[in-house]
Amino acid sequence: MGWLTEPLIGTITPLELITFFLLQVAAVITARIVNMLIRRYLDEPVGKRLSKSVGRASQYTIIFTAAVVGFSTILNLDLSAIILSLGVAGVAVAFASQQILQNAIAGILISIIRPIQLEDWIEVGPIPLTGVSRVKDITLMNTVLREADGRIITVPNSQIINGKVINYTRAGLTAVNIPMWIGNVADLERITQIVREEADRHPRIMPKVSEEERNAVSRMFERHSIRNLFGNEHNLCTLQPQVNLAEIQGTRARVVIKLWVREPNLREEIVSSFLAAVSARLTQENIELRDP
CATH class of the missing domain: 1.10.287 (Helix Hairpins)
Known part of the structure; x- marks a missing residue:
């Protein structure tokens, strides 16, 4: 040997x-x-x-x-x-190996500055913009996301650092804007009342929260980003649904309904069920909607 x-x-x-x-x-x-x-x-x-x-x-x-x-x-x-x-x-x-090094350095930066973390709900851009996705893994080179529809997306870490990242989890809540054409401007006050009543009935539209979530929402208002958004108003009343008049054409008008939700992954489901309830109420009260 x-x-x-x-x-x-x-x-x-x-x-x-x-x-x-x-x-x-x-x-x-x-x-x-x-x-x-x-x-x-x-x-x-x-x-x-x-x-x-x-x-x-x-x-x-x-x-x-x-x-x-x-x-x-x-x-x-x-x-x-x-x-x-x-x-x-x-x-x-x-x-x-420049691209490899960029992704590796970006992976280290992500672990230090933490723009995203595991289980966060995010969107990554600019092109192509991912859908609302949950962070499932962060490796040295890539970040693995799972979209709400189940698809797995692997994003290079350099795109996380250099691109546009919307972090819904860190924000705590997100606004949903729903455009709607109404047949008569005179119905605006009644429509606003119906929107608020149906939003109040919906369990996933704020300001309605469960007792378990109330403390978490109260802590959310202490965040710097939330204070910048709402000023000194630190209560759930600031999250009341709004119906804003956006455009008038003759007797008809375009309004924008603004809602606040805490679950961005369920945004489409929440909007669908909410609009179904509002549409039923408007039909019941003979309030006419118009095509765009």
Whole structure:
């Protein structure tokens, strides 16, 4: 077995190469086990978001440390000399892998500044703009989203950092604007009353919230972004539905109904059921709607 200790590449022997390889394999296996254990024991106490970040950071740290130890201790290589010796070849590789580096750096930035987190409801743009999607995973290179209709979307992390991201979860609530043409401007007051009555009956339209949600909504009004939006009004009355007159053409008019909801993934379902109820009330009271 003397060949194991004979130099194979420079001063590196086959035994050192085998040891280096086994160390990297052991590091990858250990890193995955550590990640799994952290997720198992921390998911419930601290939540999936934090536990996944801690697990992934631990995994990358173990693998990186094993690589450094392997190169410097087992193979006895000077890493700084290797990096400097790359020269033009290193520059060429850097240009070729520019997109990969951008996504990796963006992944690190996402973990630091946290514009999005696991389980957030978001939209990503500019083109193509995703639908309302839930963040299911954030890796070093990509962010995995699940749209409300079940489709899985993989978005490069550089698009998250450089593009337009709408975070509905962080906002806490979102406005829904519904245009409607009415046959007679004189019916506006009655239509406003009907809209507010039907919105009040709907369990998913604010300001109606359950007792369990009331404390969460109260805390929401303490956020800086919400205070900028509503000023000093810190109560649910500021979220009352509105019927705004947008355009008048003769006797008919276009109004815009503004509602506030907390579940952007159910926006279409909420609007559909609300409009069905309003339409039934308008028909019952002989209030005419017009085509656009």
